[in-house]
Amino acid sequence: MNCWQKGIILWISVLVLSVSAYGEKISREQIKGLDEQVQEIKSDVMGIASELKQLEEKLLYPSSTQVAVFVSLVSGETFRLDSVEVRLDGKPVAQHLYTFKELEALQKGGVQRIYTGNVRSGEHDLEVFMIGKSGGGTDFEKSERFRVNKDIGPRIVEISLASQSIVLNER
Amino acid sequence: MKRLFVLLTIFIFTASRGGAAPSAPEELKDLYFGEALYYALQGEWFDAIARLDTELMLHHGLDEPERDTLHYHINQAEFDVGDFELAYRMHQRAGRAITAVIEGNVEEPVRNEAIFRLARIYFQKDQPLNAWYAVERISGTVPPEIRDDLDFLRAQILMANGRYAEAEDILRGLQDAKGLEGFTSYNLGIALIKDGKEPEGRRHLDSTGQIKSNDAITLAIRDKANLALGSKLLEEKNYEGAKQVLDRVRLSGPFSNRALLGSGWAHAFQGDFERALVPWSTLVTREVTDASVQEAMLAVPYAYGKLNVNSRAAVLYGSALEHFGRELDKLDESIRSIREGHFLRALVREELKQDADWVVKLRKLPQTPETYYLLDLMASHDFQESLKNYLDLEHLRTRLETWERDLDAFEGIIGQRRAYYQPLLPDIDRQFRRLDSHMRLRLEQRDRIGQRLKAMLVVPRPDYLATADERIISEQIALLEGTLMSGGTAVPGEIGDRINRMRGVLHWNIYTEYDRRFTETYKHLLDLNREVEQLKKQYTAFVRTRQAATQSYEGYDDVIRRQRLLIRKSRENVDELMARQGHMLETMAVNELTARRERLTEFQIKARFATAESYDRAVRDQSEERADK
Numbered sequence: 161m162n163c164w165q166k167g168i169i170l171w172i173s174v175l176v177l178s179v180s181a182y183g184e185k186i187s188r189e190q191i192k193g194l195d196e197q198v199q200e201i202k203s204d205v206m207g208i209a210s211e212l213k214q215l216e217e218k219l220l221y222p223s224s225t226q227v228a229v230f231v232s233l234v235s236g237e238t239f240r241l242d243s244v245e246v247r248l249d250g251k252p253v254a255q256h257l258y259t260f261k262e263l264e265a266l267q268k269g270g271v272q273r274i275y276t277g278n279v280r281s282g283e284h285d286l287e288v289f290m291i292g293k294s295g296g297g298t299d300f301e302k303s304e305r306f307r308v309n310k311d312i313g314p315r316i317v318e319i320s321l322a323s324q325s326i327v328l329n330e331r
Numbered sequence: 332m333k334r335l336f337v338l339l340t341i342f343i344f345t346a347s348r349g350g351a352a353p354s355a356p357e358e359l360k361d362l363y364f365g366e367a368l369y370y371a372l373q374g375e376w377f378d379a380i381a382r383l384d385t386e387l388m389l390h391h392g393l394d395e396p397e398r399d400t401l402h403y404h405i406n407q408a409e410f411d412v413g414d415f416e417l418a419y420r421m422h423q424r425a426g427r428a429i430t431a432v433i434e435g436n437v438e439e440p441v442r443n444e445a446i447f448r449l450a451r452i453y454f455q456k457d458q459p460l461n462a463w464y465a466v467e468r469i470s471g472t473v474p475p476e477i478r479d480d481l482d483f484l485r486a487q488i489l490m491a492n493g494r495y496a497e498a499e500d501i502l503r504g505l506q507d508a509k510g511l512e513g514f515t516s517y518n519l520g521i522a523l524i525k526d527g528k529e530p531e532g533r534r535h536l537d538s539t540g541q542i543k544s545n546d547a548i549t550l551a552i553r554d555k556a557n558l559a560l561g562s563k564l565l566e567e568k569n570y571e572g573a574k575q576v577l578d579r580v581r582l583s584g585p586f587s588n589r590a591l592l593g594s595g596w597a598h599a600f601q602g603d604f605e606r607a608l609v610p611w612s613t614l615v616t617r618e619v620t621d622a623s624v625q626e627a628m629l630a631v632p633y634a635y636g637k638l639n640v641n642s643r644a645a646v647l648y649g650s651a652l653e654h655f656g657r658e659l660d661k662l663d664e665s666i667r668s669i670r671e672g673h674f675l676r677a678l679v680r681e682e683l684k685q686d687a688d689w690v691v692k693l694r695k696l697p698q699t700p701e702t703y704y705l706l707d708l709m710a711s712h713d714f715q716e717s718l719k720n721y722l723d724l725e726h727l728r729t730r731l732e733t734w735e736r737d738l739d740a741f742e743g744i745i746g747q748r749r750a751y752y753q754p755l756l757p758d759i760d761r762q763f764r765r766l767d768s769h770m771r772l773r774l775e776q777r778d779r780i781g782q783r784l785k786a787m788l789v790v791p792r793p794d795y796l797a798t799a800d801e802r803i804i805s806e807q808i809a810l811l812e813g814t815l816m817s818g819g820t821a822v823p824g825e826i827g828d829r830i831n832r833m834r835g836v837l838h839w840n841i842y843t844e845y846d847r848r849f850t851e852t853y854k855h856l857l858d859l860n861r862e863v864e865q866l867k868k869q870y871t872a873f874v875r876t877r878q879a880a881t882q883s884y885e886g887y888d889d890v891i892r893r894q895r896l897l898i899r900k901s902r903e904n905v906d907e908l909m910a911r912q913g914h915m916l917e918t919m920a921v922n923e924l925t926a927r928r929e930r931l932t933e934f935q936i937k938a939r940f941a942t943a944e945s946y947d948r949a950v951r952d953q954s955e956e957r958a959d960k
Contacts, residue, residue, distance in 0.1 A: 186919060186922075188457075191716070191717060194911055195420075196423065198720045198723065198724060199421050199422065199423050201724070202419065202421050203421065203423075204897070205727045205730065206377070206380060206384060208731075208901060210381055210384055211894060212734055214385065215741070215887070215890055216737075219745070222882070222883070224875060225879075232365065235357075261373045264373075265369050265372035265373045266369070268355060268372050269354065269355020269365070270355060270366070271359065271365030271368070281872075331362065
């Protein structure tokens, strides 16, 4: 029985989750120190991301020609959005198929920037086409046409989707 | 995988309740803020922080930030960026962001919520004293939605600081708190035991072990309470009590293997080996890499031996030996695979990231270690943090790589723009300057006419509105008159009369038509103004386009050079940190596998001796049987 009493001590020791003390040891300080350095590099890269984003906007989408199209869902909508297509002056400029995560993010109030591009000043034709499934499980398609005026500054357009309607919100 | 998930969740829950998921404001005024939320709601923390950070920076850089749409959400945005940073394990920055909110001019509930979050960061970063100093600063109104969480955190901080009695008081008040079922009573039980109130603590662990719930996490904490209490009772040789408590652990939960093993021992220590065989026999059919299963492989033949079924015991010891041999080979192979770098390479494989069962998939890849042996390690906080850091670093590495290519593309675009615009611009500028001088001249003329018409409203000047013909005729008359009088003689009477008549007609027309002419002139001026406005628009559009043409390729060189340097430096840092973090992960994994290997070797030795002993006994039994016959 004695050897098995040792066995039970071994069993109890298995209950404790710990980093084993074999070979090269890893200390808490080492883990913490490295973690802090990882945090620092994340911060540095975040800074680069922010500057690059601004550089990209300035270079590729100057404010005088920039147009950005955002997509949101009307609050409380439960229909399943499958895809959205945006056409600007008759040309398809953005198409998106939604994953479950993306749809959930939209349903919770997130807003997706579906398109950023450049257009001349003046009136433009914007067409939005969506495919989805209603709450009852029926497939549906819907499209809507809008006139969008582009002025000197960047033009921001919000397209608000519901199972019954596609609405352009002026910003 | 489910087991790993539950273990992880329990760990996080018992350590500290995680941050709340981001929520969008009821009425979203700023689309860019909504975009940051869109990424945060998908757990894309890097993009969420980068976007929100940029927005906040632009907002604070405005002369009149109150006119910016982000102004409506500024408090939430400041909070959210801290939360996102926390979720992205940037605790230092998150702490700074939240401290900024606390020190800002905010209302009491907002400030208190910020302190709560700061305290949670300290607690998560294993700084219980700082966490306590933080929660001590909370006073006045606390938002109702965080009240229970705050109290629970307070209790955990007190426990971490060894102030169990105070923690007990708080936890007692939280027994009915929604969303904390099981966790409060479990923690209360632990606090009481640590405070020396063993019987009461056990009662709470016992009641936690009997909670009724359908929630997977609550059920897991219930199992954990039963396992903890059962182990204590087993240590104290209260085998009957231990058996009862351990039998409450679900057969499918993350703690079931350990509970089955313990339950078997509880029977075995009472000498009831037949009953001990029931849980152990269930256990040996499970995943062979589990430590409890491996121990049960020895325990089952041991029980048969005790029941004098020596031949069966010998066969089972032999089978255990075979298994242990195979597992030892697997462990050696796994350690080698880790040392050769296959583990790290497999961890960052793209297809695994898309799969929730990635740990299970990982073991199926060629040359990767047996991840079942690493499940417990993978559920530990240190390994998880290190692994997440490693994956984050890999993510940063790929981003930096992409950005470097982006910069190449940007330079290409700039080069093309320069090549297109530069030769065109001098000629365009020349033409523009010519047009510009014409335009200025005409504008001056227009201004002069405008001023003159304005003056004529006060002092009428019909002569200003004479037509071109009238002016020519008037000049011709004057010329004729001058010619006639050139010799110093007077103009002959009849001719003089005719001249006067013509002058009179002219004068008559100019004066009688003055009002009509004035109105018409004014209308023409208005038409001209419209034309001038149009011209000015075109002028401005041209100037803007001209500027845009230059700006499309000028002024980027320094920025791009700087970015390139920053990216290169960051890449070097990321590579170095990845190597160090990777080495740490490998060491942790190798240590874990080595520990399991040594334990298995120990089992193998025991099994060898036991096999020999069992065979001897079986042979002796057979000899005795034959002798009896």
